[in-house]
Amino acid sequence: xxxxxxxxxxxxxxxxxxxxxxxxxxxxxxxxxxxxxxxxxxxxxxxxxxxxxxxxxxxxxxxxxxxxxxxxxxxxxxxxxxxxxxxxxxxxxxxxxxxxxxxxxxxxxxxxxxxxxxxxxxxxxxxxxxxx
Amino acid sequence: xxxxxxxxxxxxxxxxxxxxxxxxxxxxxxxxxxxxxxxxxxxxxxxxxxxxxxxxxxxxxxxxxxxxxxxxxxxxxxxxxxxxxxxxxxxxxxxxxxxxxxxxxxxxxxxxxxxxxxxxxxxxxxxxxxxxxxxxxxxxxxxxxxxxxxxxxxxxxxxxxxxxxxxxxxxxxxxxxxxxxxxxxxxxxxxxxxxxxxxxxxxxxxxxxxxxxxxxxxxxxxxxxxxxxxxxxxxxxxxxxxxxxxxxxxxxxxxxxxxxxxxxxxxxxxxxxxxxxxxxxxxxxxxxxxxxxxxxxxxxxxxxxxxxxxxxxxxxxxxxxxxxxxxxxxxxxxxxxxxxxxxxxxxxxxxxxxxxxxxxxxxxxxxxxxxxxxxxxxxxxxxxxxxxxxxxxxxxxxxxxxxxxxxxxxxxxxxxxxxxxxxxxxxxxxxxxxxxxxxxxxxxxxxxxxxxxxxxxxxxxxxxxxxxxxxxxxxxxxxxxxxxxxxxxxxxxxxxxxxxxxx
Numbered sequence: 001x002x003x004x005x006x007x008x009x010x011x012x013x014x015x016x017x018x019x020x021x022x023x024x025x026x027x028x029x030x031x032x033x034x035x036x037x038x039x040x041x042x043x044x045x046x047x048x049x050x051x052x053x054x055x056x057x058x059x060x061x062x063x064x065x066x067x068x069x070x071x072x073x074x075x076x077x078x079x080x081x082x083x084x085x086x087x088x089x090x091x092x093x094x095x096x097x098x099x100x101x102x103x104x105x106x107x108x109x110x111x112x113x114x115x116x117x118x119x120x121x122x123x124x125x126x127x128x129x130x131x132x
Numbered sequence: 133x134x135x136x137x138x139x140x141x142x143x144x145x146x147x148x149x150x151x152x153x154x155x156x157x158x159x160x161x162x163x164x165x166x167x168x169x170x171x172x173x174x175x176x177x178x179x180x181x182x183x184x185x186x187x188x189x190x191x192x193x194x195x196x197x198x199x200x201x202x203x204x205x206x207x208x209x210x211x212x213x214x215x216x217x218x219x220x221x222x223x224x225x226x227x228x229x230x231x232x233x234x235x236x237x238x239x240x241x242x243x244x245x246x247x248x249x250x251x252x253x254x255x256x257x258x259x260x261x262x263x264x265x266x267x268x269x270x271x272x273x274x275x276x277x278x279x280x281x282x283x284x285x286x287x288x289x290x291x292x293x294x295x296x297x298x299x300x301x302x303x304x305x306x307x308x309x310x311x312x313x314x315x316x317x318x319x320x321x322x323x324x325x326x327x328x329x330x331x332x333x334x335x336x337x338x339x340x341x342x343x344x345x346x347x348x349x350x351x352x353x354x355x356x357x358x359x360x361x362x363x364x365x366x367x368x369x370x371x372x373x374x375x376x377x378x379x380x381x382x383x384x385x386x387x388x389x390x391x392x393x394x395x396x397x398x399x400x401x402x403x404x405x406x407x408x409x410x411x412x413x414x415x416x417x418x419x420x421x422x423x424x425x426x427x428x429x430x431x432x433x434x435x436x437x438x439x440x441x442x443x444x445x446x447x448x449x450x451x452x453x454x455x456x457x458x459x460x461x462x463x464x465x466x467x468x469x470x471x472x473x474x475x476x477x478x479x480x481x482x483x484x485x486x487x488x489x490x491x492x493x494x495x496x497x498x499x500x501x502x503x504x505x506x507x508x509x510x511x512x513x514x515x516x517x518x519x520x521x522x523x524x525x526x527x528x529x530x531x532x533x534x535x536x537x538x539x540x541x542x543x544x545x546x547x548x549x550x551x552x553x554x555x556x557x558x559x560x561x562x563x564x565x566x567x568x569x570x571x572x573x574x575x576x577x578x579x580x581x582x583x584x585x586x587x588x589x590x591x592x593x594x595x596x597x598x599x600x601x602x603x604x605x606x607x608x609x610x611x612x613x614x615x616x617x618x619x620x621x622x623x624x625x626x627x628x629x630x631x632x633x634x635x
Contacts (some may be wrong), residue, residue, distance in 0.1 A: 068156050072155065074284070076157060082142070091144070092138045093138060095198050
């Protein structure tokens, strides 16, 4: 598959398109169907396509960190999203907190964490299969 | 400031979760991973001790995650039993992390060991604190994923074979659990344990309630390795490195036992006449089959694995009889057994390092070469067999006495006989590994010295001290177990803590 010129030249555009779509789905999940999980899957698809076309080494370089490290950072973000409630507001763990008057709150951080966990784990599973 | 209860219930799950996330993010930096594990386990020990103190003084506490009112949201609850188990989980986390530092067999797999161990501890602590059935199911899945990962960490072909058996058989059990959850929700319209305790007696179809109870019994019995659903355990535990085996032996089956205790004291308390005799029969068969299986084997890890099964039987005796004394026996037995069994697996790791093998035929002469190791093996081994004045004696005493008081004479007799056969197995390891002359023509591995010795034996010695403390200074532990037993049968304090109102 690596010899296909069309695939190789389109891989980068497919990656950025799917990342843009995945971010849209992530943010849309706030009030409508979507969210971090499905967004993460769409994002991971873009990376898998990239790895199919250009080899998993190129994808790993693009990611900079190991996929599992991305998953770890995501889990960290999701877990930390529960803390403001305990620290500042005297409410139980994971209670939603809003940034004064905006729709931006801890739910977004949580969802972003889920997104990273899904992308990280999906790639940690798939990339080893594409090793030369 | 948030209520203390909100902090105390979130921290035992949050700390290992952060350690798991951080450990994954710090891949490739073993020094930082080790610091993180050390910090997380120390902090978890502190917060769990505080939780136990608060619960022991003031009764059960609950926290509603995300501030969703019960029974709709996720509730975390701790009573005496749950808090004590969380504390002992934190102890196991620290002990296994220390022992792994000295275990060369685990060495290069370390980048994944730290996050996976933390994930397993997260799942176990979550299961002990979960206040509703579905949440409990989720924590079971977290445990299953993490333990599968740990099993394949350093696995060769045999290890992968064991891991697949382990995962498939456990998935069957969790599927049964999930089906039972669906049926429960259809019957009662709620999955919150405290709410179920109120609603299920009023459900129109009591026959279906019995069926659900049976399905849940089967699912948790498989998790706890109860006869006849134990076969996944001896098929998988004997391939794991010693620290992995230790954390598995300590915690995984006990979560199943905990779920059984919670379910049959809180949700189905004494309304189903078949439950007691059925669990009693399963308890007797589990004890006998486990101990006979152990007697037939000559590899240390296999012997210890079969003993896990046989010891689960003792805990079931408490659930079957279900008097306050019997439940106190089950509680004390769980606490004692977690410490002792983890310790035996850790000693097995040290024996392998000092003697070169897990197989009794290839071992010998260890007593002459390393008498301290022999002493450290003797404490948990004799405690497992139930010799006074060690912790196992008091735990067995409570269980057998409750059996006699409730006139379950045959069950008490089986428990006594199992104790004697356990002693036989432990003596077998002692005679073969420590006492007999080393097999000829084998070069002994270099003696266990220096830092490696400290890492391997420090957690063993610490756990042996806990065993001795329970054995020699039994009064507070027994009083605590009795209070926990009363609290389990009392139910009302737990329900009031979750749903509000006065007990």
